[in-house]
Amino acid sequence: MNASAPAIRLAVVGLGLIGGSLARALRDAGVVSEIAGYDRDPEQIRLALELGVIDRAGTDAADAVHGADVAVIAVPVLATAAAIAECKAGLGPDTILTDVGSTKQSVLDAVLSVFGDIPPRFVAAHPIAGTEKSGVAHAKADLFRKHRLILTPHPAQDAEALATVEALWAATGARVVKMDATRHDAIFAATSHLPHLLAYSFVDMLDQLEGADADIFPNAGGGFRDFTRIASSSPRMWHDILRANAQPVAELLRRQIDELSRLLAMIETDRWDEMRAVFERARAARERHLTRIE
Ligand code: NAD
Numbered sequence: 001m002n003a004s005a006p007a008i009r010l011a012v013v014g015l016g017l018i019g020g021s022l023a024r025a026l027r028d029a030g031v032v033s034e035i036a037g038y039d040r041d042p043e044q045i046r047l048a049l050e051l052g053v054i055d056r057a058g059t060d061a062a063d064a065v066h067g068a069d070v071a072v073i074a075v076p077v078l079a080t081a082a083a084i085a086e087c088k089a090g091l092g093p094d095t096i097l098t099d100v101g102s103t104k105q106s107v108l109d110a111v112l113s114v115f116g117d118i119p120p121r122f123v124a125a126h127p128i129a130g131t132e133k134s135g136v137a138h139a140k141a142d143l144f145r146k147h148r149l150i151l152t153p154h155p156a157q158d159a160e161a162l163a164t165v166e167a168l169w170a171a172t173g174a175r176v177v178k179m180d181a182t183r184h185d186a187i188f189a190a191t192s193h194l195p196h197l198l199a200y201s202f203v204d205m206l207d208q209l210e211g212a213d214a215d216i217f218p219n220a221g222g223g224f225r226d227f228t229r230i231a232s233s234s235p236r237m238w239h240d241i242l243r244a245n246a247q248p249v250a251e252l253l254r255r256q257i258d259e260l261s262r263l264l265a266m267i268e269t270d271r272w273d274e275m276r277a278v279f280e281r282a283r284a285a286r287e288r289h290l291t292r293i294e
Contacts, residue, residue, distance in 0.1 A: 007033035019074030020139025062090030108242035120158035145173030189248035218274035
């Protein structure tokens with residue numbers, strides 16, 4: 001987006017961490033003239049106004065998106081259909097509708113359920129940035145800088161709408177890439193959804209051990225914090241993501257259970273060299289992949 005591009009009237013429905021951060025980032029980049037917002041939770045609306053994240057609060061979702069050039073849906077993925085249905089009456093014929101959801105096929109299905117088809121001016125997007133914190137109070141203008149932003153164009157996609165959304169995300173400092181929605185869901189089942197499930201499950205299992213309060217958790221060190229940080233993420237949001245992408249996650253979970261069973265067998269049958277070989281391979285793989293992407 002260049003300095004001579006007309007400023008955009010933005011509306012954000014779902015004033016949480018991601019919706020709030022996008023509003024802040026676009027305001028800082030100087031590419032929006034007005035930001036309207038709406039959230040189901042009146043406290044998030046109050047905070048968004050107080051913190052200057054939005055200029056105007058809609059009385060409902062349709063009122064918030066009324067007159068907007070770009071309307072962003074930033075709610076938990078399983079609330080997408082309800083949020084879009086609530087916006088529908090306020091959307092103009094030229095309004096670009098977009099989202100930030102962590103699963104993409106479920107979002108396309110939600111859009112289809114509301115409109116009966118996927119409107120050309122709907123653009124599916126997913127920022128690969130976030131934290132374990134929720135709510136507009138944690139919104140940060142630089143959250144997306146140098147992080148990937150994935151667009152998953154659909155067959156009826158309007159090229160100008162896609163280009164506008166791409167330019168908005170580029171203005172936040174994100175690096176925009178495009179891919180197919182099904183491939184997106186398979187990739188993020190592996191790198192994000194399964195790890196969250198494992199982190200929640202691990203902490204829950206530890207908490208049920210005798211001595212959890214007395215001496216297990218009090219003695220936890222840095223490795224525990226690194227491994228379990230994401231178990232502090234919003235349970236509502238992750239419930240929605242796992243449910244919306246259940247099949248790809250279930251396939252990977254089966255593979256992970258097999259892998260854990262193999263490790264257990266190595267312990268039970270004293271095959272420590274084999275276990276060490278797994279660790280060597282995993283360390284080399286992590287270093288190789290991280291060096292390449294960084
Ligand atoms: P959040 O909990 O901080 O904010 C979500 C907001 O949506 C809440 O304030 C909630 O009250 C509101 N909401 C729910 N249903 C609504 C409705 N029908 N109408 C209006 N408001 C409604 O969550 P977040 O972290 O900002 O996540 C938002 C979206 O971004 C999710 O789809 C998530 O998958 C995606 N995402 C999150 C991250 C992350 O790390 N947090 C990263 C990338 C994408």
